[in-house]
Amino acid sequence: MKTSTRTKLYGLLAIAAFVASVALAHGDKKHVVGTLEKINADSVVVKTAAGKSVEVKLVATTIYVWHAGNEDRPAKVADLAVGDRVVIHAAPKGEALEAYEVKFSGPRPLLPKS
Amino acid sequence: MSRGNAISLVIVVAIALIAIAAASILHDGLSSRAKPTALETMLARNARHLAIPAGARKLQNPAAETPENLRDARLHFADHCAICHANDGSGDTPIGRNLYPKPPDLRREETQKLADGELFWIIENGVRFTGMPAFGGAPGSEQDSWKLVRFLRHLPQLSDEERMEMERYNPKGPEDLEEEQEENDFLRGAPMQQKPEGAHHH
Numbered sequence: 289m290k291t292s293t294r295t296k297l298y299g300l301l302a303i304a305a306f307v308a309s310v311a312l313a314h315g316d317k318k319h320v321v322g323t324l325e326k327i328n329a330d331s332v333v334v335k336t337a338a339g340k341s342v343e344v345k346l347v348a349t350t351i352y353v354w355h356a357g358n359e360d361r362p363a364k365v366a367d368l369a370v371g372d373r374v375v376i377h378a379a380p381k382g383e384a385l386e387a388y389e390v391k392f393s394g395p396r397p398l399l400p401k402s
Numbered sequence: 403m404s405r406g407n408a409i410s411l412v413i414v415v416a417i418a419l420i421a422i423a424a425a426s427i428l429h430d431g432l433s434s435r436a437k438p439t440a441l442e443t444m445l446a447r448n449a450r451h452l453a454i455p456a457g458a459r460k461l462q463n464p465a466a467e468t469p470e471n472l473r474d475a476r477l478h479f480a481d482h483c484a485i486c487h488a489n490d491g492s493g494d495t496p497i498g499r500n501l502y503p504k505p506p507d508l509r510r511e512e513t514q515k516l517a518d519g520e521l522f523w524i525i526e527n528g529v530r531f532t533g534m535p536a537f538g539g540a541p542g543s544e545q546d547s548w549k550l551v552r553f554l555r556h557l558p559q560l561s562d563e564e565r566m567e568m569e570r571y572n573p574k575g576p577e578d579l580e581e582e583q584e585e586n587d588f589l590r591g592a593p594m595q596q597k598p599e600g601a602h603h604h
Contacts, residue, residue: 317496319581321588337594351562355589362562375585379494388494393589 317388320344320376324392327368332390334374344378344385353391360391369394434502446503446531447512453530454523461519465548475553478546480568486533489568491557501533509558521551 320342326333331345352363368374372394378385403411438446465471480489486498491508498505506513513521525547526538537543574582588594 319585321585321594351565353562353566355586357590358586360566362566373589373591375589391585391589 317377317379318385320374320378320385322374324368324370324372324374327370332368332374332376332387334376342385344376344387344390345381346387346390350387351389353389355391355393363392365390368392369396371395435500436502438503443503450524450529454520458519458523459517461517461522463518463522463548463551465545465552467552471549471552472556475546475549476556476564476568477571479550479553480571481573482537483550484568484572489565489572490560491554497533503532505533508554513554514558518551518555521554522547525550 320334320336322334322336322342324332325335325341330347331343334342334344336342346365350365352365352367354361354363354367368390372392374390374392376385376387376391377389378387380386479487484495486495486501486505487493487508488495488498493499493505493507508514516524522544524534526536526543528534528536537547584592584595
């Protein structure tokens with residue numbers, strides 16, 4: 289490609305790069321801290337310190353972490369139990385909250401390393 | 403159509419296109435919260451492709467795929483790159499979500515199909531008009547960048563253990579560290595601290 293042609297192409301691309309459509313960005317992640325009140329098929333309900341019940345959706349990409357002592361271990365959704373202490377990092381998606389990470393602990397023996 | 407009319411038509415069309423482009427640009431006040439259109443993304447990818455020297459694509463990665471090199475790169479990525487790209491390469495971070503253009507999901511084909519040399523060149527030289535800076539130039543940077551290329555190839559298979567290790571190496575401010583400590587204390591049995599609505603976020 290000739291230099292002048294490439295320069296023109298870059299010029300056109302630079303102009304095109306300025307033309308953008310409008311889209312809403314996601315909100316910041318929120319931390320939901322409390323005890324697990326209810327476990328549904330695709331969500332959990334957390335009782336917070338303020339006494340509120342907050343529902344957080346669980347999705348395929350949600351990560352589960354068992355916390356005991358100073359150690360974090362990978363876990364599964366099936367390891368959650370009502371009454372567990374949870375710290376959920378979630379992103380607002382419309383009116384709902386979608387969990388990115390569910391870190392939890394409970395009065396059970398430490399899960400075996402997977 | 404006469405030559406004069408044709409020139410006038412071209413000028414009118416050009417002015418209309420400029421007006422449309424200006425309206426589009428000014429509509430959201432040049433906000434970086436916008437999402438690039440598919441056309442813009444395609445044009446930008448092609449521009450990036452043209453900008454990378456052909457010779458760079460042929461470079462072979464001299465960093466061996468060893469557990470040590472992968473761990474070095476993983477922790478380096480957690481410390482320097484994850485603030486925009488996220489530990490898992492998704493780009494889903496407060497900064498990544500609000501950049502324009504957004505960082506690509508490094509696990510997807512659009513990135514994984516790039517040659518090792520192209521990835522190396524991008525890490526070393528950055529990408530103009532984006533949030534991607536050039537990391538090259540410092541002593542030892544080339545070796546680090548080649549190791550990062552190895553890690554980029556590993557990203558689609560990142561394990562939960564690796565991601566959790568990375569979290570310990572993510573840069574954190576005093577407030578984040580304090581919040582993390584409080585949350586871990588709560589998980590270990592400390593009383594729950596009530597915070598004002600909306601205080602828990604970053």
